Amino acid sequence: MTTSILDPTTWTMRREEEVMGTVVVLDVYADASVTCDELSPSLRAAIHELHEADRIFSTYDPASALSRVRAGTLDLANAPRVISDVLELCRDARELSDGWFNPWGLAEGVDPTGYVKGWAAQRALEQLRAGPARAAMVNAAGDLVCYGVPIPGELFRVGIVDPFRPDSFVALADLRAALATSGTYERGAHLIDPFTGRADARLASASVSGPDLGMCDALATALCVAGEEMLATIHSLAGYEAFVVGLDGTRRWTTGFALAGVTDYDLTAAG
């Protein structure tokens, strides 16, 4: 099949924004007929979403609304509405993950941080979607969400980091919406087994794809702690699929996961 690789009628813009204690990368793909000025409002709105989420949900800032709710100095009813919204979504995630994702399982009080980054990136993407760009991707420190296609006829393709060799990929995936990856090689605070309270994980890495990045993020965290027995649970959720790397390096994935290849051996050999 022959395809045009770089479409001369398309231009791209990348913005790297320091926010939420990390760098969020926003890639925008627009038709040549769209001007930078026409695109800018949606990009600004997307970036504003990220900073708003940071301002409201930061657990590092004792003055943030979430910190004050946690400290008991601010009533949830008087806090920004989005805090209640996110906690409600966290309850959904806790239920869908059979309790393996549990922001209420920590001694320090409710911590929805494991949901917020993906949630905020998803909201940023929705701002871009409302603008004139025909495709966009937001990468919040390894958790991704996109719409559209970067090249006509081709999906966004992304690499999944090998948990045992972080300078390599363990697999490639085609992306229609969101993909989040959790691993024991990252900052570990949220990889705590909610049933034992101990820092524990049964997988080296867990990736979850699906329609919403906040939910993908929560499910990836849950899956990493719960182990591969949870693959069936995720597969049963409409639109959600998963790819995992076991502590022994074994790779498994649900049948609907859009695996585009594995990097160091042939996909067909992997079964």
Place this chain on the structure above:
Amino acid sequence: MTTRRTPMVVLGTLVGLVAIGSFRASPAALSMTTTAPAPTSVTATSRTTPTSTNHSTTTPSAVRSQTGSTVNYNYGTLAVSVTVQGKTITNISVPSLNDGGNSYSQSLDSMSIPILTKEAMAAQSASIQSVSGASYTSAGFIQSLQSALTALGI
């Protein structure tokens, strides 16, 4: 399905320019690049692995290296070194990393720095658009890399 994309040999340079453009973005400015049309004589072959970064540029270009300024990040200081051939990044390393002997931070760094390197390099690969991983992305890494590229006039 292995012929969906052309070899990176051709695209490395084009996309490399896009990636470098991205690193020039200052917090206050937007970076914008226009993708160039692909050569019509491209022959589709098997996909190259996205981990490869050996873009064989046909025009000889000087190989140059530059270490960026030492910057603060969450757990200490770091400096990023970049090697370019022409305008294409061929290598990124972190020769200077001081995290004050914090063992938690060290284990973090040993994992996160390769991911950051990977991510910066992957931006030049025609095969993929992004990287998913449990990564800790350091703004300091970007900042130092930017200063190195600026020093190289890229």
